[in-house]
Amino acid sequence: MHTHHRHLLSSVVASLLLLPMLASAQAERPRARARTLGITFGGETGPNNAITDVPGVEVGHTTLISGEGRIERGKGPVRTGVTAVLPRGKKGVAEPVFASSYALNGNGEMTGTHWIQEGGHLQGPVMITNTNDVGAVREAVISWALEKDLAWDLGLPVVAETWDGMLHDIYGFHVKPPHALQALESAKSGPVAEGSVGGGTGMVCHGFKGGIGTASRKVSVAAGGYTLGVLVQCNYGSRRLFTVEGVPVGEELKDDMPCYLGTKKPDSPMMDWVPACGPASKAGPAANPFEGAGSIIIVVGTDAPLLPHQLSRIARRVPLAIAKMGGLGENYSGDIFLAFSTQSIPSPTKTAVASVSSLQNEHLNPLFEATVQATQEAILNAMLASDTMTGADSIRVFGLPQDKLVKVMKKHGRLTAPPKPPPARKARP
Template sequence: MRTLLSSVLLCLLVTPSLGSAQAERARPRARNLGITFGGQSGPLGAITDVPGVEVGHTTLISGEGRIEPGKGPMRTGVTAVLPRGRDGVAEPVFAATYALNGNGEMTGTHWIQESGELNGPVMITNTNDIGAVREGVISWAMGKDLAWDLGLPVVAETWDGMLNDLYGFHVKPSHAIQALESARPGPMLEGSVGGGTGMVCHGFKGGIGTASRKLPESAGGYTLGVMVQCNYGSRRLFSVEGVPVGEELADHKPCYLGTQKPGSPMMSSLTSCGATGGPPAVPTPFEGAGSIIIIVATDAPLLPHQLGRLARRVPLGIAKMGGLGENYSGDIFLAFSTQSLKPAAQDRPANVAVLSNDRLNPLFEATVQATQEAILNAMLASDTMTGADNIRVYGLPPDGLVKALKKYGRLTPAPKSKRPPAGKSGR
């Protein structure tokens, strides 16, 4: 897996079952395969194409075999998104949030809704470790004399209990601090990294994914970037550019190694990886469960209510990929604009720009396009992983994806990409 290559992941513990050969094998992004979803990408195809945005990860991978609560196996971590980078972390940005389905958590959203502003970073982790990450952000802020400014941290989660010892509470405040300190602009890691380490998306290995759009000058030339932590959706509904990829790739469903069934009742419907025969006649209890967190960033001058309109377009991209906002899915989104809100002098009002509402359609389209691409990038970047209780989740096979798209005549020639593989970026 590409995540094992980063030199900044201070708590990375690699198990023999993951394999060093896996770590060296770069996986393609959507555009490398000719899948564009329309629109013009930014130079990196990442949320960090938006000037000022920085992203960092701490990844925790350790242990194998049966779960021993508190000991592992660990397949989890933390991801940090800093709208103005570390140097401008105390300067707020206009922001808004929206929840398609609320079976999840994102702390700090009440103040965003009240004030229209986001103060500090956006952190993403697993369901049970929100508290530790929140504590880490506040401790980090105290060390910078910013405890008041960053006093209501925004921390979001998705559930990684299929592959991770979720009740071991492995993420500590120090891991959140490491993610913040590792945040950088430029190329970013995707896949099984940071908060996305143990996630599952449409029945394949999921995780962190990103994409961007650069609007034409006639539409303002603005940049919009999307980052997802992808842990939602059923296999049978998974769709790419209108192609029923989930139906075409019906095999290689999550399973367990060996003869001992997983201990969790939620995983009782999984079959052995060595079993023969077709898929179960009915979806497993896990089918369609999970969550997806999506962050939208732009340098377009938007007010909070306009950013709310962007956030409400995110589900259109999810729906195109086969998401329904299922009952046990936490689908929560945050959008922010990086335009400066700082007044020239403290006793003077801040002057902000605003894009007229009749010029928002290109940004709506960019949001829907980049959301789809970021989801697919998260899946393509994530290689097969074996985690807690020997459960194995397979990575989306790029060749199978390409074959399905060609079958339906939906694949354009792959463009030449100058971007190095994300795992080679040195971050």
């Protein structure tokens, strides 16, 4: 390791230890996931029902929560963070995976995807944060690569974003490179923290508190026995269109819309539509000129032997799940997806031709179904895991009320008996 790289890491770690806003990446209290409530979306899950069920995949979060009340730019309130997805974990971070990306609506950002589409390879992590801090996270990945003597290999970092300006001082640029480095270094296999954690800390989904969610599917042995996992950063969609397993949940759960506490309206012109908390927030959705605005980032990983053009087909099935949940790919929404396969890719040698495996197209349908199922469940898990949060300018966004959701699902006859959860593997410390 080069001396100046060691100095770089030492200074970064020292800076991180001095940052006061670092919150735990775990939710304050556990909330039931979709399957615990009897909402399954079909299919069989992996042991953790998470993207980390795909062998080798690791996920890490850094969560930043501090301050309350009116926005003081650069001071807070802060409700944001960073999430890192490592397809081959930290040990194999430089080993490429086949990948492809797709945008349903491009009002958003995912850096590095031009080369993924051109070359068919992803090297390094997939990072997710808020809109205005993509640059800081990208800088961190390059610094991390320098530390590992992988600056060339990881020179085009993949960093995606969604907008958390309703609850967060987004123009305060609170995410710094050390925060992204901590998300990378904390990445691990096993259970994944969901809800208001990492990049999803300040996000809003279908008018309820959103954030990070994950789910997985195991296809049958006859179909190859492959695992497919999904991780979402959920920050999209209108309340009135919110749908679960065909049930128009948003039409029934009209109360508890975003609102502001106190007597002073939010300063941001984008938040003029938000009513004061109280009777106004119980009267149904306010007239919102930005209805459906937000964004959703979705990462799909699988151990099935797929080539880039097949992964493109997987990524293009993700919108089917979003549509089932009530998303339209609205004008102000950045709906951007990335799919990768962890199959082994031969290292470059003097031989010009390399051999890889490829699942026949005729056998892709079970993976298409798994993608749609797991994506829906990951979205709902993100919402179910998120408690009510009050943030910038005292705007409050309510967590999805689980008791009311269950009541609505029962009313429409769409709730199954909660299945016995599979035994979860213990997370590595």
